[in-house]
Amino acid sequence: MSDQRLRTHSAVTPFVLDIRSLGRRAGSMAQVHRTVSVDRSIGLDLIAIPSDSDIDLDLRLEAVAEGVLVTGTVSGDTAGQCARCLEPLGGTVNVFLTELFAYPDSxxxxxxxxxxxxxxxxxxxxxxxxxxxxxxxxxxxxxLCRDDCRGLCPDCGVRLDNADPEHHHEKIDPRWAALQDLVTDGDPATDGDAAATDTGPDTSR
Incomplete structure (x- = not known):
């Protein structure tokens, strides 16, 4: 078995490997140890390896009957935001890769x-x-920034983990909202004056 190094063709993409030196004899192997950078993020909407950050490749390529088997690890730093409170968060991702790349005539x-x-x-x-x-x-x-993150207040948007323990908002049952409007629209002072001037029926005649 041979153990050799392969090159990337960075003009195309840092992930493209030229395998001509590997050959097609079953059992031939090559090692890939390098750090690459890409011009776009890799991951999901809320968390990913950011663009222009480093991705470490530690891989082994092995020629097999139907193609080249690639195994090893891919790792990089991640950045994103908590899905509940939207606070920024970071970390690392370290995944094990196992992929077969088929020969064109296999x-x-x-x-x-x-x-x-x-x-x-x-x-x-x-x-x-x-x-x-x-x-x-x-x-x-x-x-999540942590498993028990309480998220944001649905009424004012404040982060609940930082809010007062008694933080809450008064809410009126929508079934009573119309009645509440009638009560607040009334003028008690005016109503009282009207009642005070109403002295009953005129008995002077």
């Missing part, structure tokens, strides 16, 4: 739908989509 290539497997083209394999998929599956759909 049985796997000829019998597998285009979207079901990665393929080798012009003696190159592109890891980008595999990395995107692996990172996206590993990150939480609902990232």
């Amino acid at each position: 049985v796997t290539d000829q019998t597998t739908d285009a979207d079901d497997i990665h393929r080798i083209s012009d003696d190159q394999l592109d890891l980008e989509q595999a990395v995107i998929d692996a990172v996206g599956l590993d990150l939480p759909m609902v990232p």
Whole structure:
């Protein structure tokens, strides 16, 4: 078995590897240890590896009968916001990658739908989509600053973790809202004056 280093073609994408030196003899291996940077974020809407940040690749490429098997780890720092309170949060993602890249003339290539497997083209394999998929599956759909985050007040938007324990808002049952308007629209002083001037029937005649 041979153990060698492969190069990226950064002019195309930092994730493209030239595998000509690997050869197609089953069992041939190559190591990939490098740090790359991409011009867009990788992850989900609320949390991702930000654009222009470093992504570490520690991979092994092995020639097999149907293609090249890629295994190893992909890691990077993440940034996002809590899904409840919207506070910024950060962390790291470290995923294990296992992907087969099929040779263009292999049985796997000829019998597998285009979207079901990665393929080798012009003696190159592109890891980008595999990395995107692996990172996206590993990150939480609902990232939280902590498990018991109370989120935001639905009435005023204040962060409840920072609010007074007695924080609340008076609410009127909508069924009584119309009656409340009638009460507040009335003028008690005017009503009282009207009652005071009403002395009853005139008995002077």
